[in-house]
Amino acid sequence: MSQLKNVEARILQCLQNKFLARYVSLPNQNKIWTVTVSPELRDRTPLVMVHGFGGGVGLWILNMDSLSAHRTLHTFDLLGFGRSSRPTFSRDPEGAEDEFVTSIETWRETMGIPSMILLGHSLGGFLATSYSIKYPERVKHLILVDPWGFPLRPTDPSEIRAPPTWFKAVASVLGLSNPLAVLRVAGPWGPGLVQRFRPDFKRKFADFFEDDTISEYIYHCNAQNPSGETAFKAMMESFGWARRPMLERIHLIRKDVPITMIYGANTWIDTSTGEKVKLQRPDSYVRDMEIEGASHHVYADQPHIFNAMVEEICDSVD
Secondary structure (H helix, E strand, O other): OHHHHHHHHHHHHOOOOOOOEEEEEEOOOOHHHHHOOOOOOOOOOOEEEEOOOOOOOHHHOOOOOOOOOOOOOEEOOOOOOOOOOOOOOOOOOOHHHHHHHHHHHHHHHHHHOOEEEEEEEEEHHHHHHHHHHHHHHHHEEEEOOOOOOOOOOOOHHHHHHOHHHHHHHHHHHHHHOOOOOOOOOHHHHHHHHHHHHHHHHHOOOOOOOOOOHHHHHHHHHHHHOOHHHHHHHHHHEEOOOEOOHHHHHHOOOOOOOOOOEEEOOOOOOOOOHHHHHHHHHOOOOOEEEEEOOOOOOOOHHHHHHHHHHHHHHHHHHO
């Protein structure tokens, strides 16, 4: 954890805007590591960003300054990930999902945020949607970035998109273990393993870091007790599919909550989900957008385009 703290500090040093980084203590004694950028801009609805599986606040470094230029931005490490507390989650998919969602709502209450623009990437998109079903009055606009866990798993194997090569390589090593167990087994060789499996991350953040800072950050986020990782395993049927697909529930979000979906054109996520969400919500605002030259981590592949899109969405909210 101390090494994660140090490498994250190097990342946050890149921020130009004023920021505040601290633990937010929840009533159940869990703590949520939180970074707030431009805390002085209190007049507009804040933007809250929820990272994906295996990530943390540091992976938003290409977006934080731009997206906090006109409003406060909050981002936090999901319960069980990064520097947040790592409790034992339910092994039941519905129970694990509910624990994530409850922790987000308790964090919001503790932070004193009346309502927010809620943005989630991948697993964060799945949880942001689940949160919006339960607490629609808190969400002014829901932004889903390459969200995981929406489609029903096809019965025809030919319709299933192949997972990324790096995941197949990890899966072949792990079998039925937790998704990132290989990093913990690797010990001091872990950062090198991240670089080997995911060399693209170094390229994505090359404007800020010429060294292995991002690989180190990802390693230290995931080398600890696999709390959130175990919860994710309970929620997934296989890596690309949720046991409780969100498409079966998206209609439960209140009709007046607008939804924008942003996909990378080269993602392994099923981008037809946007059209299916429109069909599920015929009387609601649903917009889907695609960014050329971007894969699953669209916010880092094309950060300038992504930031401009999100800023445009946010400008529609007071």
